[in-house]
Amino acid sequence: MFKQWIVLLSLLLSLPxxxxxxxxxxxxxxxxxxxxxxxxxxxxxSDVTWEKDLSGYTAFxxxxxxxxxxxxxxSEVWQYTDIIIPREMVPAAVLDHINDTYGSPAILxxxxxxxxxxxxxxxxxxxxxxxxxxxxxxxxxxxGME
Numbered sequence: 001m002f003k004q005w006i007v008l009l010s011l012l013l014s015l016p017x018x019x020x021x022x023x024x025x026x027x028x029x030x031x032x033x034x035x036x037x038x039x040x041x042x043x044x045x046s047d048v049t050w051e052k053d054l055s056g057y058t059a060f061x062x063x064x065x066x067x068x069x070x071x072x073x074x075s076e077v078w079q080y081t082d083i084i085i086p087r088e089m090v091p092a093a094v095l096d097h098i099n100d101t102y103g104s105p106a107i108l109x110x111x112x113x114x115x116x117x118x119x120x121x122x123x124x125x126x127x128x129x130x131x132x133x134x135x136x137x138x139x140x141x142x143x144g145m146e
Contacts, residue, residue, distance in 0.1 A: 038070065042070065047062045056073040058070070067084045079116075094121055108126060109124040120137055
């Protein structure tokens with residue numbers, strides 16, 4: 001009986017923390033200053049929604065028919081942009097490397113990552129019944145596998 005009370009008390013004490021965290025992760029409006037910064041970075045973006053968490057804001061949007069997300073820290077500084085891209089936007093050198101090295105694996109998803117520190121294509125593929133992430137630079141050079 002004592003253990004049940006401890007569990008119940010733990011749950012009740014953690015409820016306010018869970019509620020605050022859930023509120024901070026929901027679809028929240030970004031500050032006006034951040035929205036202005038975003039509009040300058042991504043003019044013409046549509047279907048923009050914002051999510052806030054403990055370390056910053058993420059904008060989910062569409063631009064030029066591509067689904068994107070842009071990440072900003074709490075100081076409203078841009079951190080990175082991830083873009084879901086179609087096969088025709090992937091350099092031929094990347095597709096050639098994948099086919100030559102892995103024998104035409106199933107490509108599950110393709111994207112492009114842009115940040116101040118790095119820019120790369122990332123492809124999710126099934127290689128030997130295992131999901132892997134393959135990274136390539138802008139020229140199609142293989143950077144590694146995760």
